Amino acid sequence: MAQNDTVRIEFRSIRLGIDGFGLIRSAVTPGLSTIEFNGELDMTKYILAVDLGRFSQEIDSLPRYNYDITGNYFRIGLDANFIPKDRDGSIIAFGVRYGRAGFDDRIDYDYSDSDLGTFSGMTAFNNDASASWLEAHVGMKARVYKGIWLGYRASYKFGLNIKSSEFEPFIIPGYGPGETNTDSDTTWGFNYYILIGLGKN
Numbered sequence: 437m438a439q440n441d442t443v444r445i446e447f448r449s450i451r452l453g454i455d456g457f458g459l460i461r462s463a464v465t466p467g468l469s470t471i472e473f474n475g476e477l478d479m480t481k482y483i484l485a486v487d488l489g490r491f492s493q494e495i496d497s498l499p500r501y502n503y504d505i506t507g508n509y510f511r512i513g514l515d516a517n518f519i520p521k522d523r524d525g526s527i528i529a530f531g532v533r534y535g536r537a538g539f540d541d542r543i544d545y546d547y548s549d550s551d552l553g554t555f556s557g558m559t560a561f562n563n564d565a566s567a568s569w570l571e572a573h574v575g576m577k578a579r580v581y582k583g584i585w586l587g588y589r590a591s592y593k594f595g596l597n598i599k600s601s602e603f604e605p606f607i608i609p610g611y612g613p614g615e616t617n618t619d620s621d622t623t624w625g626f627n628y629y630i631l632i633g634l635g636k637n
Contacts, residue, residue, distance in 0.1 A: 448525075451476040451585065453631030458489070467494035467504075472610075474629060483515040483529060491539075491609035500545055507539025509610030511571065525585075525633075526578045533571040533591070537609040541565065565600040567608045569593055571625070583633040591625040 455472035462469050472489035492506040515531030541562045570593070577587030593611055598604065605614040612623040 445482065446480045448478040448480050449583075449633040451478060451631040451633045453585070453587075453629045455487075455489075455627045456630055457626060457628040465493075467496070469493070470609075472627070474631065476631070478517075478527075478633075480520045481517055483517060483527070483531070485511075485513055485515060485531065485533070487511040487533075487610075489610050491537075491607075493607060495606075502544045503541065503606055505539055505541035505605065505607050505609070507537050507541075507565075507609040509535060509537035511535040511610065513571070515575070524579050526576070527587070528574075528576050530574050531572075533573065534568070535571060535593070535610055536566070536568045537611065538564065538566050539605070539609050541605050541607075543603065543606075560602045562600040562602050562605060565598070565605060567596060567598045567605075567611060567614075569597065569608075569611050570595040573625075577629070577631065579633075585629070585631040585633065587629045587631065589625075589627045589629070591627070592622065593625055594622040596622075 453474040455474065458470040458472050462471070470489065470491045472487055475486045477484040487510060489509045491509065492504075494502075494504040496502040511533040513531055513533035515529040518528045518530070519526065539562075542559065544559050571591045573589050573591035575587060575589035577585045579585050596608070596611065598608070598614065608614050612625060
C-alpha cells in the first residue's frame with residue numbers, strides 16, 4: 437500500500453506583536469522614529485509571518501550635509517519550526533522573508549569645486565523611491581505567561597535592489613544602510629519581540 441505523503445498543517449494560534457528593539461532605538465537615538473508590528477499564523481510546523489513598519493530619521497550632525505528620510509515597509513515569509521511538539525509552545529525557527537520599502541528622502545549639502553568655488557544650500561530629493569531585498573533568519577520565541585511570548589530574530593539581509601531618481605539613499609527603511617553607506621550589499625538585522633497569542637496557543 438502506498439504511503440500517504442500529505443503534509444498535515446494544524447492551526448495552533450495567531451500572534452500579534454511589536455518590535456521592542458525599534459522602540460528602544462527610537463527612545464535613545466536623536467531624530468529617529470521607528471515602529472514595527474508583527475503578525476504570525478502558527479501552523480505548528482510552519483509559521484506564516486508578516487511585518488509592517490514605519491520609519492523616519494533626521495540626521496543633522498554630519499559635516500557639510502543634512503539628511504532626512506520617511507517611509508514604510510513590509511516583510512512577508514515562512515518559518516519552519518524545529519520544535520513543533522514543545523509542550524510550552526516555545527519555538528526555534530529558521531525562515532525566509534521578502535522585504536519591500538517605499539520612501540522619500542532628501543539631502544541638503546554644500547558643494548565645493550576648485551574651479552567653480554563653493555555652493556551652499558544645495559538640495560536633492562528622492563520622491564517615491566523604493567527598495568526590495570531578501571532575508572534569511574533564525575529566531576526563538578518563548579512563552580513567558582499564558583498567551584504572551586518574548587522572542588528575538590537575527591536576520592541576514594541580501595539582494596538589495598534600489599530604485600531612486602536623484603541619488604543613492606543612505607538608509608533603507610526596514611533594511612538598514614543603503615549602498616552608499618556601506619562597503620557591502622548585505623547587512624544584518626536584529627529584532628526583539630513581545631507577542632500576544634490568540635487561539636489554542
